[in-house]
Amino acid sequence: MPIRKNDRRAHRTKRSLSAALVGLIKEKRFDDITVQNVIERADVGRSTFYSHFRDKEDLFQQDWERFLDDFAQQIDWTRAGSGPFIPVAYLFQHLREYQQFYRGLERSRKAEGVFKTGAGYLSKLVEQAITEFLNDRQAALPIPIVANYLASELFALLKWWLDQQMPYTPERMDQIYHELVTPVVAKIFAPAAANAKTQPSSSA
Numbered sequence: 619m620p621i622r623k624n625d626r627r628a629h630r631t632k633r634s635l636s637a638a639l640v641g642l643i644k645e646k647r648f649d650d651i652t653v654q655n656v657i658e659r660a661d662v663g664r665s666t667f668y669s670h671f672r673d674k675e676d677l678f679q680q681d682w683e684r685f686l687d688d689f690a691q692q693i694d695w696t697r698a699g700s701g702p703f704i705p706v707a708y709l710f711q712h713l714r715e716y717q718q719f720y721r722g723l724e725r726s727r728k729a730e731g732v733f734k735t736g737a738g739y740l741s742k743l744v745e746q747a748i749t750e751f752l753n754d755r756q757a758a759l760p761i762p763i764v765a766n767y768l769a770s771e772l773f774a775l776l777k778w779w780l781d782q783q784m785p786y787t788p789e790r791m792d793q794i795y796h797e798l799v800t801p802v803v804a805k806i807f808a809p810a811a812a813n814a815k816t817q818p819s820s821s822a
Contacts, residue, residue, distance in 0.1 A: 632670055634660040636681045639674065644718045648674075648726035682732065683739055690743040695751040699804035706772065706795045710788035713780060720780055733773045741769035748806070757806045764806050768799060 638659035642651045653674055657667050671677040689709060697703040713720060723729040745765035748757075757764075775795055779786070786794070 628670070631660075631662055631666060632680075635662060635667065635670070635677055639677055639681070640716075640719055643722040643726065645722070648678075648723070648728050679735070682736060686736060686740050686743065690740060690747065693744070693747065695747060698751075699800060699807040702792060702796045703803075704768070704772070704795070706792035707788040709772070710776065710779065710791050713776065714784060714788060717780065717784075729777070733777055737766075737769045737773040740772070741766045744768055752807075759802070759806045761806070764802065767802060771795070771799060 635656060638656050639651070642655055642659060651674060653664070653667060656674060656677070657664055667677075671680065689705065692705045692708065694703045720729060723732055741762075742765070745762050748761050748765060752761075772795065775791065775798075779791055
């Protein structure tokens, strides 16, 4: 189905508002940013802003969740437990390119809260994805715990990396993350893999 003109316009408007807020966070504390600042930077009317968002916090949160939704879609669960399956390098590279934005969050004392909500939101996405991938097959460990572990470890490692001035490349951090989590992930996916191998094929 083709995207309607109004939908494209709304998408462009949201993208402009998001870019405006990101730019402002690089320049000043979040608490000092007003909706008026955002709409002036984005060249968007006040009524248009409020037709999409409740306030600047809602704009920020929706943008953050949209990014995490896209990130979660890139996870390759068929490789879980046997190789890299979460696009860690992509996330770290993105934050490296936006490190000025991260410093702005730190200056606004929002970085810790943003990472905490990000870990919680991603944990729910991962839990849902694992449940769907296993398709009622039994897991060796509780799925909600594994999902929380994967998301929390990712954001803890990301925060350490940023706070330590990014001493390793995103690709190396990807390797380190998967070396840390693969033993746990292999446990939850091992029974599913074993069941898949023992199930008779439709041609048998």
